[in-house]
Amino acid sequence: MAWLTGNQACAKAIAALVATGLLAGCTSAAGEAGRRADAPVARGDAECPGVDAPGDSRHRQLRGMWIATVSGIDWPRDVAHSAERKKADYRKMLDQARALGMNAVFVQVRPNADAFYDSPYEPWSQWITGTQGKDPGFDVLKFFVEEAHARDLEFHAWFNPYRVARGTDRSKLHPDNPARKNPSWVRAYGDGLWYDPGIPQVRELTTKVVLDVVDKYDIDAVHFDDYFYPYPVGGKDFPDADTYSRYGGGLSKADWRRRNVDTLVRELHEKIHDAKPHVRFGISPFGVWRNRTSDPNGSATRALQSYDDIYADTRKWVKEGWVDYITPQLYWEIGNPAADYRTLARWWAEQVEGTGVELTIGQASYRAGEAGAWRGAAELSRHLSVNAGLPQIRGDVYFSAKDLLGDKGGQTSRLRKDHYRTAAIPPAAEGGKAPKPAGSVKAAPTGGGVKVSWHLSPSERATSYAVYRVEGKGRACAPVDPKRLLTTVRGASIVDPTVKPGVTYTYYVTALDRRHHESGPARGATVTAAEGR
Structure with a gap:
C-alpha cells in the first residue's frame, strides 16, 4: 500500500498500489535524517517515558x-x-x-x-x-x-x-x-x-x-x-x-x-x-x-x-x-x-x-x-x-x-x-542506539484517508519513523504491536488511504536510527475516518 506524502511520483502510482492491498510505504525525498527545513522539532522529553520500545521481534525481517x-x-x-x-x-x-x-x-x-x-x-x-x-x-x-x-x-x-x-x-x-x-x-x-x-x-x-x-x-x-x-x-x-x-x-x-x-x-x-x-x-x-x-x-x-x-x-x-x-x-x-x-x-x-x-x-x-x-x-x-x-x-x-x-x-x-500482508522493519544491526522519540502525533481525516503527522525526533540519529495503527480508541501511551505496523517513512507525515469510512483508529509513531534501533512510541492520536469517501 502506498502512503501519500506529497511526492508526485507516489501520487501518480497510488491507484495501482492501493489495489495490491499491501501495507508498505512510498515516501517523499528527505535528508539523511528525514528532516525538512520547515519541519517542527519535538520538544522536551519523551511523551510516554514508561512505555518500552517494541524490540527486535520475529516480525523484524x-x-x-x-x-x-x-x-x-x-x-x-x-x-x-x-x-x-x-x-x-x-x-x-x-x-x-x-x-x-x-x-x-x-x-x-x-x-x-x-x-x-x-x-x-x-x-x-x-x-x-x-x-x-x-x-x-x-x-x-x-x-x-x-x-x-x-x-x-x-x-x-x-x-x-x-x-x-x-x-x-x-x-x-x-x-x-x-x-x-x-x-x-x-x-x-x-x-x-x-x-x-x-x-x-x-x-x-x-x-x-x-x-x-x-x-x-x-x-x-x-x-x-x-x-x-x-x-x-x-x-x-x-x-x-x-x-x-x-x-x-x-x-x-x-x-x-x-x-x-x-x-x-x-x-x-x-x-x-x-x-x-x-x-x-x-x-x-x-x-x-x-x-x-x-x-x-x-x-x-x-x-x-x-x-x-x-x-x-x-x-x-x-x-x-x-x-x-x-x-x-x-x-x-x-x-x-x-x-x-x-x-x-x-x-x-x-x-x-x-x-x-x-x-x-x-x-x-x-x-x-x-x-x-x-x-x-x-x-x-x-x-x-x-x-x-x-x-x-x-x-x-x-x-x-x-x-x-x-x-x-x-x-x-x-x-x-x-507472508507479506503487513510491512516489516529490518532487524537491528549491531552498534546503533535508539534515537529519542518523535512527538506531537496528530491524525485528521482528509479526502484521501487519514493524515498522520508528527514532530521529528530531536536526535540526530533519527533516520526514519515507523507508523502503527490499531482499530478503536487506544490508550494514549501504550506499547506498539509489531503486527500493527503500517509503514516506515523518512519524513514527518503520511496519508493512510486504507481506512474504512466511519471507523475509529489510533496511530502511534516511533523513531528509528539507520541501523533500525527503535525508540518508544510518542503519545498516540485517535481519529474517526470521514464518512462518504
Whole structure:
C-alpha cells in the first residue's frame, strides 16, 4: 500500500498500489535524517517515558531484491533510452518494491570491472549507455541511493570483485580500464576475462574501488555475490600457475587460493568499518559450503562446493565475523535430491548461531514457472514457511527484480497473500542506539484517508519513523504491536488511504536510527475516518 506524502511520483502510482492491498510505504525525498527545513522539532522529553520500545521481534525481517545491471537484466531496460526514461524505470521498480513490502534493494554498481558512478579507478559501465567509458550525463549511483532512501529502502551497493568482461576480446575494454592497462593482472577463462585474485595489486584495486564508494555515497551496505574464483569450466583449471609459483608460499594451490579470497574479505570488512562504522559488509555465496561426504561439518547435500570449487570458505567468514550478514543462495526446491532447501536452511541457521552474523536467504524468483516443484505458485511461499520455524533466519532477498515484480509464475502474489500482508522493519544491526522519540502525533481525516503527522525526533540519529495503527480508541501511551505496523517513512507525515469510512483508529509513531534501533512510541492520536469517501 502506498502512503501519500506529497511526492508526485507516489501520487501518480497510488491507484495501482492501493489495489495490491499491501501495507508498505512510498515516501517523499528527505535528508539523511528525514528532516525538512520547515519541519517542527519535538520538544522536551519523551511523551510516554514508561512505555518500552517494541524490540527486535520475529516480525523484524529484511525483505530485499537484487537489481542486476549486467546485460541490463533488470536495469536499464534499453541502453538507448533517455536518461529520464531510465530514471523513471528505476523509480517504478522501487515503487513496486515498496508496494510488495520490500525494505531493501541490492543494486549492482560494479558488474564488470566498471562503474555506475564517476570513478577515479574504472570507466563508466557499458551497461548504462552501451559504451564503456561513456558518461551517462548524471551520477547514476547518487540517483540510485537517493531514490531508494526517499522510499525508506536500504541500499546495498553490489560489487563483483574479480569479473572483468563477458567475452575474451581485451580490445573491447576502454583504454583507461585498469584491466587493459595491466594485462598481466587478467586471465581468460571460459567465456570471460577475470582478474587473478592471487595478485596483490588486484586486491588493492578492489579495495580502493569499494572504499571510494563508501566514502562518497550514503550507502547502507557493501555487497558481494558468489563470484570469487570463477566457477569451473570444462574441467580446466584457472590459469594462475605463474601467480601461484610467485606467491604460493608453500601452501597447496587450493589453500593458497582460499587464503587470497579470505584476505580480501577480512581486510575489506575491517576497512569498511574503519571508514564508516554504520556501513555493513555482506556476501551472498553459493548455497553449499561443503558436502558432508567431504567434511563432517558440511551439509547433507551432493552439490558443487564453494570451499573446493570456487575457493570461498564461506563458513569461516561467518565463524570469524568477517561479514556482518550472509545471504546464501538457496536456489533449490524443497525435496531436491542433491540440495534440499529445508536441509540447507537448517544448516545455515546452525552456522550463524552465536556469531552475531545476520542470516538472510537468497531466493530464486527467477525459477518460478519451471518444471516440477516450481511449476505452481507455492514454492517460494513454502520456503518462507520453513524459515518461520528457524529464528536465526531474518529475511529473504530475491533474484531478481524483474521476476519478483513481474509475478513470474504467480509466486509473488502467493508470497503477498501468505507472508507479506503487513510491512516489516529490518532487524537491528549491531552498534546503533535508539534515537529519542518523535512527538506531537496528530491524525485528521482528509479526502484521501487519514493524515498522520508528527514532530521529528530531536536526535540526530533519527533516520526514519515507523507508523502503527490499531482499530478503536487506544490508550494514549501504550506499547506498539509489531503486527500493527503500517509503514516506515523518512519524513514527518503520511496519508493512510486504507481506512474504512466511519471507523475509529489510533496511530502511534516511533523513531528509528539507520541501523533500525527503535525508540518508544510518542503519545498516540485517535481519529474517526470521514464518512462518504
